[in-house]
Each structure stands twice: as C-alpha cells, then as structure tokens.
Amino acid sequence: MKHNKAAHNLHVLSVILILLLFYICFFQMERKELGDVAIVRVLGIDKTADGYHLTALYNDNSTKSIDAPIMKTIDGTGNTIYDAYQNLKRKNKKEVTIAHTSFYLLDNQAAADGLESCLDFLSRDQTVKNNASIYILLSENTYDFLTKSVDDESFMHETLSAITQKKSSELKKVNNTLATILNRMDQDYHNLIIPYLVVEDEYVYANGYALFQDKKLTQYLDYETSQMIDLANGRLLTCPICLSNQVGLELTNINAVKGITLTSDNKLLINLSIDFDSDIKEVPYATEVFSSNTLSVLNEMQNEYVREYMAAIIEFSTSHGFDFLNINEMIAAEHEDIWTLIKDDPIAYADTISYQVQISSEIANNYVITE
Amino acid sequence: MEKIIHSEVLKNLFQKSTDVLVRPIDIKSEYNLTVSIFCVDGMVNSQVLDMTILRPIATDALVKECKTQEELEKYLLNCGGAYHAFGSETDDFDQLITSVMSGMLALIFDDLQKAILFDVRTFDKRSVSEPSEEGVMKGAKDSFIEVLRTNTMLIRRRIRSPYLVIEQMYVGRLSRTDVALVYLSNVCDMNLVDQIRKKLNAIDIDNIAAASFIEEFIIDNGNSLMPQIMYTQRPDRCCSNLTDGRIALIVDGIPFIYVLPCQLPMLLQSPEDYSDNFIASSSLRTLRYVTMLLSLLLPGFYIAITTFHNQLLPVQMIVSIQQAKINVPFSSFVEVLGLLLSFEILIEAGLRLPKPVGQAMSIVGGLVVGQAAVSANIISPVVVIVVALTGIAGFTVPNSDLAIAVRISRFVLGILAGLAGFFGLMVGVIFILLHLCSLENFGVAYLAPFVDVKSMNLQDTIFRFPIHDFKYRPEGLAKKNPRKQK
Numbered sequence: 132m133k134h135n136k137a138a139h140n141l142h143v144l145s146v147i148l149i150l151l152l153f154y155i156c157f158f159q160m161e162r163k164e165l166g167d168v169a170i171v172r173v174l175g176i177d178k179t180a181d182g183y184h185l186t187a188l189y190n191d192n193s194t195k196s197i198d199a200p201i202m203k204t205i206d207g208t209g210n211t212i213y214d215a216y217q218n219l220k221r222k223n224k225k226e227v228t229i230a231h232t233s234f235y236l237l238d239n240q241a242a243a244d245g246l247e248s249c250l251d252f253l254s255r256d257q258t259v260k261n262n263a264s265i266y267i268l269l270s271e272n273t274y275d276f277l278t279k280s281v282d283d284e285s286f287m288h289e290t291l292s293a294i295t296q297k298k299s300s301e302l303k304k305v306n307n308t309l310a311t312i313l314n315r316m317d318q319d320y321h322n323l324i325i326p327y328l329v330v331e332d333e334y335v336y337a338n339g340y341a342l343f344q345d346k347k348l349t350q351y352l353d354y355e356t357s358q359m360i361d362l363a364n365g366r367l368l369t370c371p372i373c374l375s376n377q378v379g380l381e382l383t384n385i386n387a388v389k390g391i392t393l394t395s396d397n398k399l400l401i402n403l404s405i406d407f408d409s410d411i412k413e414v415p416y417a418t419e420v421f422s423s424n425t426l427s428v429l430n431e432m433q434n435e436y437v438r439e440y441m442a443a444i445i446e447f448s449t450s451h452g453f454d455f456l457n458i459n460e461m462i463a464a465e466h467e468d469i470w471t472l473i474k475d476d477p478i479a480y481a482d483t484i485s486y487q488v489q490i491s492s493e494i495a496n497n498y499v500i501t502e
Numbered sequence: 503m504e505k506i507i508h509s510e511v512l513k514n515l516f517q518k519s520t521d522v523l524v525r526p527i528d529i530k531s532e533y534n535l536t537v538s539i540f541c542v543d544g545m546v547n548s549q550v551l552d553m554t555i556l557r558p559i560a561t562d563a564l565v566k567e568c569k570t571q572e573e574l575e576k577y578l579l580n581c582g583g584a585y586h587a588f589g590s591e592t593d594d595f596d597q598l599i600t601s602v603m604s605g606m607l608a609l610i611f612d613d614l615q616k617a618i619l620f621d622v623r624t625f626d627k628r629s630v631s632e633p634s635e636e637g638v639m640k641g642a643k644d645s646f647i648e649v650l651r652t653n654t655m656l657i658r659r660r661i662r663s664p665y666l667v668i669e670q671m672y673v674g675r676l677s678r679t680d681v682a683l684v685y686l687s688n689v690c691d692m693n694l695v696d697q698i699r700k701k702l703n704a705i706d707i708d709n710i711a712a713a714s715f716i717e718e719f720i721i722d723n724g725n726s727l728m729p730q731i732m733y734t735q736r737p738d739r740c741c742s743n744l745t746d747g748r749i750a751l752i753v754d755g756i757p758f759i760y761v762l763p764c765q766l767p768m769l770l771q772s773p774e775d776y777s778d779n780f781i782a783s784s785s786l787r788t789l790r791y792v793t794m795l796l797s798l799l800l801p802g803f804y805i806a807i808t809t810f811h812n813q814l815l816p817v818q819m820i821v822s823i824q825q826a827k828i829n830v831p832f833s834s835f836v837e838v839l840g841l842l843l844s845f846e847i848l849i850e851a852g853l854r855l856p857k858p859v860g861q862a863m864s865i866v867g868g869l870v871v872g873q874a875a876v877s878a879n880i881i882s883p884v885v886v887i888v889v890a891l892t893g894i895a896g897f898t899v900p901n902s903d904l905a906i907a908v909r910i911s912r913f914v915l916g917i918l919a920g921l922a923g924f925f926g927l928m929v930g931v932i933f934i935l936l937h938l939c940s941l942e943n944f945g946v947a948y949l950a951p952f953v954d955v956k957s958m959n960l961q962d963t964i965f966r967f968p969i970h971d972f973k974y975r976p977e978g979l980a981k982k983n984p985r986k987q988k
Contacts, residue, residue: 157921165824165834166827168824170821193828230812230813258813
C-alpha cells in the first residue's frame with residue numbers, strides 16, 4: 132500500500148515536472164509560421180567604404196506562381212554584418228531567415244578585409260546550415276551579381292547549387308562548407324583556401340582557390356595549381372591534364388599519402404607519395420601510342436608534370452609559410468614541441484622542414500575506336 | 503412476490519405478458535394428475551415440444567399409471583417418459599424463470615413445487631457467416647454470431663481437448679444475460695480465471711445492452727483511453743489465444759468474444775499474419791506499427807515543423823509548402839486540426855448513413871468539398887495530403903478500439919505541437935508512453951512482452967517469426983504450462 136502511494140506520488144510529481152517544463156518552454160518557443168518567413172537562398176556580403184552591404188536572394192512567397200517560385204533580392208547596409216543584416220530584415224515585410232541559406236558569397240573586398248568579421252555573425256547563429264557553401268566572387272560585388280541575376284530571371288541559387296554539385300563530383304570531400312571553414316579559421320594551421328567564382332557574361336564558374344593568410348584574402352590561384360593542391364591532398368577524384376606534347380590525359384584512382392619523419396638532426400622530413408592511374412584522352416597527331424616505349428615516355432611526362440607542380444607548391448609553401456599540403460595539422464598532432472615553435476612564424480622555421488616527393492603512375496586505359 | 507414454483511404463481515406473474523404461456527395439461531387417467539407447461543411463445547420449437555414431450559404425456563400408457571406427480575416427474579425425467587435428452591430438474595424459482603426466459607420449456611409440478619426443464623429452444627438467428635472486420639484471404643471464413651451456444655460450438659469444434667472449460671453464468675439483474683467463461687484448465691492461470699469470475703459476479707446492473715456494459719466492469723483501468731480487452735469475431739483467433747493461456751468471454755447477444763488479458767501487441771496483430779509466409783507477415787506487421795505511429799504523430803509533426811522548426815525541412819519542400827499556403831488565411835495549426843475534425847465528421851456521418859448514401863457522401867465530402875476548399879484557398883493541398891495520409895494510415899490499425907484511441911490522441915498531440923512545437927509533441931509522446939507503461943491488465947503489463955518480462959519472448963510482436971520458433975506461451979499467462987511446442 133505504501134509502495135503504491137509512493138509510486139503514485141512519483142507519478143504525479145513527474146507529471147507536474149513535465150507540465151512545468153512544458154509551461155517554461157511554451158514561452159521560450161519561437162513561433163514562425165512557415166508562410167510568414169522569407170527564405171534566403173543566397174547571401175552576398177560586400178565590403179564598402181561605409182561598412183558592409185548584404186544582399187539576400189530570397190523566395191518571394193507573397194504572390195502565387197504557377198511555374199517556378201519568384202526570386203527577389205533585398206539588401207541592407209551597416210557598420211558590421213549583423214548591423215547590415217538587421218537593416219535588411221527591417222526592410223522586408225516578412226521575417227527573413229538564413230536557416231536555409233545554402234550559399235554565402237563574399238566579394239573581393241570583404242574577403243580581403245578578413246574572414247573573421249564576415250563569418251563571426253554566422254558562427255554565432257545556431258540556425259545556419261553548417262553545410263552551406265562559401266565562395267569568393269572574383270570580379271564584381273555580390274549586390275550587382277545577385278540583382279542582375281534576378282533581373283535576368285536566372286535562378287542563381289540553382290546555378291550555385293550546380294557548381295557545388297560539380298565540385299563534389301570532382302572531389303572526395305568538398306572543403307568550402309561553413310563548418311569546415313570556421314574550423315580551419317579556429318585551428319589556424321595556415322591552410323585556409325576557399326574556391327572563387329568567375330563571372331564572364333552570363334557564365335559563372337568555379338575556377339580555383341583563393342588563398343587566405345591571417346584569415347585575409349591574399350591571392351587567387353589558377354585552375355591547374357588549385358587542382359594539383361587537391362591532388363596532393365588526396366581529395367581529387369579525377370583530374371584532366373594536358374602535357375607539353377599536347378597529349379590529353381585524365382588522372383584517376385588518385386592516392387596521396389603523407390608521412391612525417393624526425394631526422395637525426397632534429398629536422399622534419401615530409402614524405403609525400405602520390406600514386407595515380409591515367410587514361411589517354413587525346414593524342415592530336417599521328418604517333419604509335421600503343422607501343423611500350425611511347426607509353427613509358429608519356430608516363431614519365433605525366434609524372435614530371437605533377438612533380439613540377441608539387442615543387443612549385445612546396446616552394447610557395449616554404450616561402451610564404453602557407454600549408455598547402457595540410458601538414459601542420461600532422462605536425463601539431465605528432466610533434467607538438469616543434470609545432471609550438473613554428474606555428475606563429477612558419478617562414479622562419481621553413482628550413483627545418485624538408486620534403487621528399489614520390490610520384491608513381493601508370494597509363495591504365497588507352498584505346499582507339501577503329502574498324 | 504412469493505417465489506415458489508407453482509402454476510398459479512407463474513400465471514399471476516405473467517398475466518399481462520401475452521407471449522408467456524402457462525398452460526395446464528390434464529392427464530386422463532383415474533388419478534387425474536395435472537402438469538403445466540411453462541414456456542415463451544416463439545422461443546420454443548413447437549414441433550419438438552409436441553413430439554418429445556406432449557405426445558408421450560398424452561399417449562404413453564405408463565404415464566397414465568403414475569399415481570402422483572412425484573411418480574410422473576421421475577418417470578418423465580429418469581425413465582425415458584419424455585423423448586428428450588436435455589432435461590433437468592429444478593426447484594429454484596429464479597433458475598426456472600431465467601431458463602424459460604432464455605427459451606427452455608418447463609413442466610411445472612405444482613404439488614412438488616418443482617419443474618423439469620427441457621431445452622427445446624429455437625429462435626431466429628443469423629447463420630455463421632464471414633467476419634465483417636477480420637476477413638482473410640487464406641483462412642477460415644466463419645465468425646461468431648449473437649448466439650452463445652453457437653459460439654461455444656465454434657470453439658469446441660476447434661479445440662477438442664477435455665481441458666476446455668466453458669463456464670456459464672448470468673449477468674444482469676433483469677436481462678439475465680448468458681455469459682460464458684472459456685479457458686483451458688491445463689494451460690490457463692486459475693487465479694486469473696478466479697479474478698475474472700469474481701468481477702463478472704460483482705456486476706450488478708439491470709441490463710447488458712451493449713459490449714461496454716461488460717467491458718467497463720472488468721477492465722482494471724477504466725479511465726484509460728487505450729483498449730484493454732481484445733475482441734475478435736474469429737473462432738480461430740479466439741482458439742489460438744486460448745491455447746496461449748488467455749481467457750475468452752462470450753456474452754449472449756454480442757457477435758464477438760472478448761479475449762483477456764490483452765496486451766498492446768495483440769491489438770496490432772491481424773489474422774492474416776498467420777496465413778501468409780512469415781517474411782510477408784512480418785513486413786506487413788512492421789508496416790502496421792509504422793503506420794500507427796504515422797497516424798498518431800504526423801499531424802503534430804507537420805504542425806510543429808511548419809510553425810516552429812521549419813529549418814529542419816529541406817528547402818525545396820519549404821518552398822513548395824509556402825507556395826501551397828499562399829492566400830490561405832489560417833495557420834497550419836488551425837488548418838490541420840480543422841481538417842482532422844472534418845475527417846472525423848465524414849467518418850461518423852458515413853457510419854450513420856445507409857451504405858450507398860454513405861459512399862456517395864464520402865465522395866462528395868472527401869473529393870468535391872476537399873477540392874473546392876483547396877481551390878478556394880481555405881486549406882492548402884499539403885495539409886490535405888497530411889490529413890489524408892494520417893487518416894489512411896489510421897485505417898491500417900486492425901483493432902477499431904485502438905484506432906479510435908489513436909484518432910483521439912492525435913488531436914491532443916496536434917494541440918501540444920501547436921503550443922510548443924516538437925517539445926510539446928514530445929511531452930505528449932512521453933505522457934502516452936508513461937501511461938502505457940503504467941497500465942496493467944490482470945497482472946500482466948500492457949506493453950508486455952516489450953517490458954516486464956524475464957525473457958524477451960518477441961517472436962510474435964513487431965515481427966512474426968516462423969511458427970516453429972513459437973516455443974513458449976506468453977510470459978505471465980500460462981505459468982504452469984509455459985511450453986507450446988517441443
């Protein structure tokens with residue numbers, strides 16, 4: 132009987148506790164009716180002389196559309212991103228939300244001014260999508276870019292989605308998501324790169340990586356170098372190259388393995404081993420490409436092609452203190468004492484790190500359709 | 503009123519009832535004996551009565567030799583005077599009345615204040631036909647009917663064990679409804695039988711008019727929305743539950759039987775599950791569990807996600823929902839609950855109307871009004887899909903009592919979701935789970951065998967294992983004989 136009473140009391144107490152929690156949460160819940168929300172698909176961040184200028188490309192759900200949804204832009208200005216965002220929100224009659232924003236575009240100036248001030252606001256918003264992509268816009272500001280796309284009735288969010296889709300089909304893992312970039316900014320391994328977009332007339336495409344040092348944009352890398360960085364990091368799935376003798380190849384089955392060895396003179400030796408296969412795609416002159424001699428020449432040429440790029444990348448890394456090969460993270464994990472020395476001034480300690488690059492490849496596929 | 507068995511007493515008692523017959527029969531002999539027939543017109547088979555009782559009394563020479571009513575009674579009952587196998591003697595007035603009112607014939611011996619009861623019952627009854635609710639493609643097509651004795655026959659035909667016990671009793675002060683308690687004495691826990699018997703005996707009500715009149719008196723938790731007694735129209739299903747150690751309760755006048763104790767997994771089993779291949783059955787049963795949850799949670803989920811947590815939806819879906827909701831004046835909460843209510847009205851109206859009209863009304867109500875409401879921007883098409891899916895999913899629940907419980911619960915969960923989003927929905931789900939966990943049915947947990955069991959005997963729950971894996975009876979039911987097969 133006593134047991135029953137205690138169980139009953141416990142039951143009542145738990146019910147009261149749940150109801151109390153419910154009561155508290157009822158007033159904490161943010162009610163946002165779906166029809167009253169303007170969903171931002173792309174957010175552009177421009178830096179101007181007066182501060183920041185945000186442009187949001189959003190779905191207009193105030194008028195019914197039979198075909199595709201109507202897209203509109205709205206912009207706001209302010210001293211900071213948050214300020215500009217508040218300004219933008221005030222202007223719109225519906226509540227603007229960036230919870231579904233899949234793309235953040237930064238113009239050249241905003242990126243050069245520093246990523247921290249651009250992304251700090253986003254890093255503190257718990258509603259943002261972690262897998263949203265970030266791109267740098269090379270040649271124009273995002274306001275012009277987005278408003279023009281609305282005027283042209285082109286769906287820029289779909290174009291950006293296609294670009295992202297294409298990138299993810301080329302790479303094993305995309306490295307320009309908001310979460311990745313915020314992590315890299317936080318870890319500070321001197322290896323922050325973000326893809327940039329080139330706008331040419333009505334075409335928009337991702338060309339290569341924009342390089343960030345001290346979280347500020349310093350340089351744009353060309354397409355081939357960007358590809359070779361991905362190749363060195365083992366991120367690349369396939370990669371087209373064109374050799375000096377005009378033979379076109381496609382690299383496949385790419386594997387890149389990195390290792391760190393501490394030498395007897397207390398220096399670090401980075402072993403980079405790259406292994407890949409390739410398919411012959413184009414031989415624009417009459418030659419016997421099926422002979423083992425020619426294949427071996429081509430094999431050596433493609434190795435040399437990659438080796439040259441690796442040398443250039445390593446050279447840039449040591450001279451600029453930039454970690455293209457993502458070895459700082461390994462050093463920090465395996466040789467913490469050395470990392471504490473080099474982390475603040477990697478250039479000064481560049482000569483304590485030497486590199487050994489091994490490239491092995493094979494022409495795996497070589498055929499021609501004949502009678 | 504004097505409760506003695508005498509024709510005058512009976513005549514006085516039933517003087518205003520034209521259907522009750524109390525007729526004296528004089529036996530033409532030198533001893534001038536008189537017996538009275540006491541029966542209800544229309545409930546006795548007059549041909550049987552004439553041939554087996556009246557004819558021997560009128561023509562048998564040995565009857566005429568009986569000097570006293572005592573001799574006559576003994577001759578008719580014990581010496582084959584009456585050509586009827588089912589005769590019994592009674593001196594209990596109440597038993598006499600109950601028996602005659604249920605269709606038996608009584609020969610009243612005024613001097614002895616006794617009667618002989620003959621079972622010459624006949625009345626119009628439905629034939630054993632296909633079950634209306636639990637139909638199967640591959641399985642028996644018979645179902646219980648309103649007559650208790652037919653129902654016991656259907657069970658006895660399937661279980662020919664001498665251990666099958668059919669205990670009969672009366673419930674209802676005025677109706678004196680026949681109730682039979684059916685169990686297997688070598689399997690069933692007799693404490694359980696005692697408990698149910700006690701509960702039945704304790705029922706003190708005038709009339710057993712409908713199913714709930716028994717149900718609500720014997721369940722342990724009368725305030726719960728959840729069905730705590732399983733009912734079935736199928737004799738095969740009843741028998742398999744009896745062999746599991748459960749008890750069946752047959753009530754005269756009700757065309758299905760109760761099975762108890764009842765656990766939640768039983769309510770999601772369908773007779774078809776045991777007719778098909780176990781993989782197909784398991785898939786369908788899993789689907790039933792999923793659809794029950796869908797029916798319970800989908801409206802609340804939709805309200806919560808469109809009102810509070812729209813960031814969880816894929817953006818394309820949000821855009822579609824937004825487009826669909828343009829110009830709709832109501833919030834998702836009002837839309838969903840309003841449409842759910844309309845759906846319930848349609849179901850209720852469909853049940854009340856004659857079948858052909860009901861079908862026409864379903865078309866008008868569901869299709870025409872629904873389409874018009876969408877065109878008039880009163881509701882969005884997405885909500886129509888959500889509510890239709892909810893409703894259809896609800897119909898996959900095999901037990902209609904459970905389906906009703908789900909239908910009511912989804913309103914409550916919808917309101918909670920409208921107040922506090924997923925948190926509210928979760929509070930509702932936790933309450934339901936707490937409630938289900940606290941329910942006990944004749945000493946067996948309602949959620950058994952998922953909870954409160956020593957060995958997880960899950961062969962016949964979400965999945966239906968092959969029959970040869972059903973080694974044991976459900977735990978807590980057949981304590982003295984737990985093994986089902988070797």
